[in-house]
Amino acid sequence: MSIQLQKIQELIKNRETARLGGGEKRIAAQHAKGKQTARERIEALVDPGSFEETDMFLVHRCTNFGTDKSHPFGDGVVTGSATIGGRLVFLYAQDFTVSGGSLSVTMAEKICKIMDMAMRVGAPFIGLNDSGGARIQEGIASMAGFGEIFERNILASGVIPQISCIMGPCAGGSVYSPALTDFVLMVKNTSYMFLTGPKVVKEVLGEVVDQEQLGGASVHATKSGVAHFAAENEEEAIEMIRQLLSYLPQNNMEEAPRVECTDPIDRMEDSLNEIIPESANQAYDMYQVIASIVDHGELFEVHAGWAKNIIVGFARMNGQSVGVVANQPKVMAGCLDSNASRKAARFVRFCDAFNIPLVTLVDVPGFLPGTGQEYNGVIDHGAKLLYAYGESTVPKVTVTLRKSYGGSHIVMSCKQLRGDVNYAWPSAEIAVMGSGGAVEVLYGKEIKAAETPEAKAEIIQEKKAEYEKLFCNPYDAANKGYIDDVIEPRNTRFRVIRALEKLHNKRVENPAKKHDNLPL
């Protein structure tokens, strides 16, 4: 064999070694936990044959604690580029079979290299996390590695979509890269995220809690809101990433891809004319309204299990990607509270950063009162959503279905927050406050002066009716131009699509500044 052929043989052998990661025994152990290997995950995620690996032969340079005895190719992470749905992405997948996927300074270098490439060409960045944490043997160098990654996450924020999928352990410093990205997906039962593990929690606080209870997918998808999506298994998680990307542009200079729309844009939905219950204190399901107006009834919901009193997610209208924000009267009366405000604010800001128009469906009785909320800083959290709507420059179409009262009316994309097109259904009640409270303020003297309880009730009843006639309708707002038109509910799909079409070339600039200072 010629020397050149031998060299090629050697390359092939090295590739095989690298692809085997931590060896067959560890791969089997990974499979036994119900987890795929890094390369299997990438293969499932990207278009067949599209993955090009970077830094396959990179090895660590550490010599402490006997680490110089072994130099596995790739150093515990697989990085590179590929296409998903024919569109370029950059991605990494931590390989738990090599040094437990622990983060070394060299692993960080690999990750940073593809992040820099993703930024240079304006393509989404995806991380598949499965790591025991920092490579302790490297000392502070591994922390420096984390820092380098975080800084890039921060600089890439709002420039390219960043998606993190947690498919195994993700603890300590590892959690911050996902936390800085736009979307976090977690796989149920096999992944967890926390800053400090159950062992430390027990030592410091005496609190006994297991990994799943402390930071499992169900916890972060329902209680903390850290995870935007919880998947039943890895296959579902990967399918979710592919779907999510289909709604997003490649970067902040582009628009989301438009798909052909086979759902008639002027489809009348008669059920919407009757969906609002006769009685004002009865709820209805906002999902039905969303399904009736978006293309094919498809909503890709974000944060489906957390703060369910508000619904956020991606959908398409006439094939164009839109961000839907809707109060859900069925849960907690659809009120705004701290969590609902945070959830919607983050979503609105994402859509604005990536040129995705906002469609807002309003039925909000107000902010949730009480010490629980006020102590929790609901003022600041509510202000976040207010801020998010107010600063956003993407097309904003709002439909008020029923209630829209006081402060929550302003927050939910009102005209004065640069709402472009604001519609209302005839059932809308757009007012400063409900009739009960208003009458007490307006007619307090008269009510007090009433001699018998019957007379008192009569006055209240009479004045309430008067107030409701005057204000609890869409016309007070429409008379003043705060509502552009009152529309028939069954025609909502067509009206929203037409509004979006005419707003397509909308250009609004915010004043130049170093950056804003939203109430974090």
Next chain:
Amino acid sequence: MSQLSLMKTYKMKINGNDYEVAIKDVNGQTVEVDVNGKAYTVELAEEPKTDKPKPVIARPVAPAPTVTPSSTPSPSPATGAAGATKSPLPGTVLSVNVTIGQSVKASDVAIVLEAMKMENNINCGRDGVVKAIYVQKGDNVLEAADLLLIE
């Protein structure tokens, strides 16, 4: 054992309350201290070493000053029955649709709560048998209050 002539002052925070402790006199294991200006005589668990006086743990002879909790009441009204179905928002109980001993499904409506001028259906939240009901019609409940226990 000689007397320590130097008066030492310690500042500490216990349960959020500030204490200024001045050691006035050390005589063997008996120490006179001032806590926030009030005098106490305490006994040391161990005799202090004379060469290097260090802070020691003192057992108060006089009853310790009663600590009143700070004026902020706890915002959480939850009594913390593990696994209880809790109220997601403050409101008034309009009806209780389950009885003790009844088998229920997670999606069954257990309680209708009027809050934010709306009737809110509170589901059981889990499959099982109703073990306890903590509220009745007309009760006002706070956010996170226990409503019922299903096991």
